[in-house]
Amino acid sequence: MTDAQLVLQITLAALFFIIAIATDLTSQRIPNALSLAAIFCGFAINGYYAQLNGLLLASFGFALAFIILFPIFIIRVLGAGDIKLMMGIGALMGPELLAWSLLYGVAAGSVTSLLLVLWRTGFSGVANTLKRYWDCIYCKTYFKPEPGEAAGQKVPYAPALAIGWLVACNINYDLSSVYLQLSHYLGWGA
Template sequence: MSETQLLLQLVLAGLFFIAAISIDLYKEKIPNKLSLLAIFCGFAINGYYAQLDGVLMASVGFGLAFILLFPTFIFRVLGAGDIKLMMGIGALMGPDLLLSSLLYGIIAGAGTSLVLIIWKTGLSGLSKTVKRYWDCFYLRSYFKPAADEAAGQRVPYAPALAIGWLWACSLDPDVFALYQSWNAILG
């Protein structure tokens, strides 16, 4: 993979994540147009720089994101916009960086979800959820979460996915080599 291709992929993925975070925090939805643009760019850039191998890599990244994340949509863990965004990132960056991004995104999601829930409901919303879970456990019956408690909130997941992607990029040897190359040029 050429430095130009990798740089273009990183810049575009970063821009897609910035747009997704901004929209997801404001509207709690990632637009299809953004995801489709990411998917198109992934196939176009990889196809241009690596021809058939690039299209195959984009296809594997795209498909892997769908296969791994579609069950999370069925069980209402992630929204469709998050999945489509990661399909675009998979097409753009390939399967290796996608897998790392998802793994680190899950880890980051615990922290970002907690911060966003406390931001939305305050500590009282969190304590109401803990109390409701205790009541469900103690009484062996399920009680639906109230609108003012943490479990009753929708949490945008784009920030966690972006943190996971940044974390994966920071550990990727190709990205590190690109950073060192640019640092030598600029520094």
């Protein structure tokens, strides 16, 4: 993998995440056009720089994102936009970085989701959710979340996925060295 390819992949992935975060936070949606652009760029860049091997790498990254995330979509933990975005990131960056990004993204999502819910509902919203869960267990029936309760909040997950991707990029030596070169070139580093 050449430095030019890595710089292009990192730059595009960062751009896709920035747009996804902005739209997810404002409208709680990630546009299909953005995900399709990420998928197309992933196949085009990997195919151009590494021909058949690059297309296979993009295909594995694309498929791995679907295989891991589709069951999570079925149980309504993630939205379809998050899955399609990560399929694009998988096609762009490959299966290994995708897997690490998802792992770190889940950890980041635990923190960001809790902080966002606490910010929106306060400790009383979390306490009301815990009380409702206790009532559900005690009465052996399900009670819907009340307005203002922590469990009733929709949490945008693109920021957590982006944080997971950033952590995975910084831990991967090849990517972190290219990132440092790029940041020095752009004047971001010392």
